[in-house]
Amino acid sequence: MRAPRVPGTDGAPPVIELRAIDKWFGEVHANQDVSLAIRPGTIHGIVGENGAGKSTLMGILYGYHLPDRGEILVRGRPAAIRSPQDALAAGIGMVHQHFMLVEPFTVVENVLLGVEGSFLLKAGLGRARAEIVRLGREYHLEVDLDTRVGDLGVGQRQRVEILKALYRGADVLILDEPTAVLTPQEADHLFRILGALRAEGKTVVLITHKLREIREVTDVVTVMRQGRVVATLPTAGTTSEQLAELMVGRRVSLRVDKTPARPGEAVLEVADIVVEDALGVERVKGVSFAARRGEIVGIAGVAGNGQSELLEALAGIRPVKSGRIRWRGSDITDQGKRSPRRMRWLGLSHVPEDRQRMGLIIPFAARESAILGYHDEATYNRHLRLRREAVAAGFRRQAAEYDVRPTDGALPTSAFSGGNQQKIVLARELDRNPDLLLVGQPTRGVDIGAIEFIHRRLVALRDAGKAIVLVSVELDEILALADRILVMYDGHIVGEVPQATATEQALGLMMAGVPPQVATGQGPSQQGRPTGAQAG
């Protein structure tokens, strides 16, 4: 087997080298002949669309999956990595996208978990504390050791994850989409930490789909597409357009072309609504705004600040505890008047944030998923019978219009990629020509080519005089699409900014709870005024 050449990365021998890795999942060739060399003391980015095989490759490196073929070399020597324990023994640590921490435990207890060292906890705790303090100082990972992890913010939890990996002796750290849950400011802090790690000779592998991050922090970038490595380049000298083109395989537009909004009458107005989550905790604490025709209202915020509950309440899925909701002027606050079924009937469509859990039924045939919520409609029913031929025909039409692939509606929904699943949901919801579209995280886990398509459809819907409420944790997406931006923090709308004057820094500060007059450096005139009052 010939050793692969990696251009632009001469110097020290690689700390990790993957040679000709192949991995199959069922019929899916997740990694094809992947060769990759990671030099010590670098931040190595891996980009690719969803389903390009990034996570699979890292899973192989961390011992979650066994490759079907190929070999892994650590510091020049072949290594058999069959489990995360093997990976850790080889000095490879992983910081997961979904944190694997025990919330009621303190930071020290979490770091120590699994490497207690002796039968009695006390001795291990003492030793761990000194070591964690040292690590924290060295890498700017300051975090209070005796706080319960449940009381920490997301950014801090991530630091605990990094501490865990370092404490276990990792000198190669894999971070899987680490900024997905962070504010821009928290992400910057993370990047400073990564810089400190590099300065101390550690190696960082950063998996992401955000091109900006790649260009900001990495030294070398590997682009993956459809299970293959298509390029490994020194980051300096690349452009976002070039990387996007490599990821997708064709030229893509990263900008959304749209004309200024011409807002019309209000379709939905909410005044001072309070919403609780399933556990009875107040998540939305008095929110007021209006969604008008011909306008996209963007709701920005770090995940978990009440946006999900707000969206579900508007869709009729979650009851509101207090406040009023009006649909085209008439009061529909009463839960009996706004069941999800009735909201659909009124002209509301909802692309939920989590398509896997809510928007689709994953084991169903795709064409069955494509009628979810509309299965009672006369189009699909004749007397007792569900007209399966009508269901199939409806799917064929929607799949053609929205470029869903594969086009076989009999395949299980699980056989479709994230982007295509999202297109199935979008096609189903837009097909009803709604007066109001609620859409949560429309491009989460969706590849760049499909993002372009989805954004165009949303703008087209707006231009057709429909109202859109867009919830997204991707600030770029909010900035590109929304005509008016509301920022949610801790269940409140902390401010409202028109798109024209919005900057990422100001929104980022507001997402962290900083009041808008401070965040934007302007007077109190920018304060979030409930627009429902003026519209209603």
Place this chain on the structure above:
Amino acid sequence: MSVSAASRRVPRWVNVALVPAANLALALLLSGVVVILIGENPLRALRILAAGAFGDAESIGYTLYYATNFVFTGLAVAVAFHGGLFNIGAEGQAYIAGLGVALLCLGAGGWPTVLVIPAAIAVAAASGAAWAFVPAWLQARRGSHVVITTIMFNFIAAALMTHLLVNVLMKPGQQSPETREFDPNTWLPQLHEVLRWLGWEIGRSPLNLSAVLALATGALVWFYLWHTRWGYALRALGHSETAAVYAGISPARTIIVAMSVSGALAGLVSLNEVMGVQHRLLLNFVGGAGYVGIAVSLMGRNHPVGIVLAAILFGALYQGGSELSFDMPKLTRDMVVVIQGLIILVCGALEYALRGPIEALFRRPARVETRP
């Protein structure tokens, strides 16, 4: 790529036929080992079992008579299962339905048979559904789990029936707790009688018209689950409650409907036993068919066709097993329970042990094709 590893290229018949057949073969092999340990010849045992179950028209009749019960209870378990519910209470639902059917038959002495049969079907379904409704309502409105409540309702049904049979319904002047025999006009016609009337002579067996009803019910269940909007809603709820709520499907109402349909299906067992064979109500006439239904549904992949096939298999085990204990005294009826247990173990708990390798065997050639 994420775990969207759909087993698309594996031919359908592998999943539908080959894997269950291989599982069954493995279960029989293991049973053979048990037979050897007991000190009998497993091949001879298998021969006796097969001959006992399928050797002549009479044994086939008995096999199908047992299978009829298992089709009803298997369908009952499957309908609930598609809604994400585990109905352990088919036993009690069938038992209570027997009470309804018996009361009808005791009172319908003068009715024409063509009227009694549809009335009995309605009563059996309604009383089974009623017994399942209470646990369903408790789960839908009060959040108590149907697995627990349906088990408890089996015990309540047993106690209630014992009380009624011993103290209320027992025929005066006799010792065994059972009702008087129904009038013959309320008996379900035996299949051998029907066929003789059509000019076709087969051996006598308890097989009766309810077997035909079982097949028809299977077709209805198939239609309900995959060809109606209610079946769609039920399956949607079974896969994802969040998505069902999003779609405007009421979980509470759907749970109640699913459990009631499930109870109604279980209730039909009483037609076979009470109206078709015993012609009176007696203690414990269900005889565990409700529990066997769980295994039948499991093995039949919760699909009516699979359930009918699995029910025939279990019917054959019941019928052949009694022949076996007759011819090989060392192998008691408990041997049938052992074989059943092994089948459930292999088909249920160890299903993936064989499925993985078998699917891999059929997937490999496809891999080569897709290589560039």
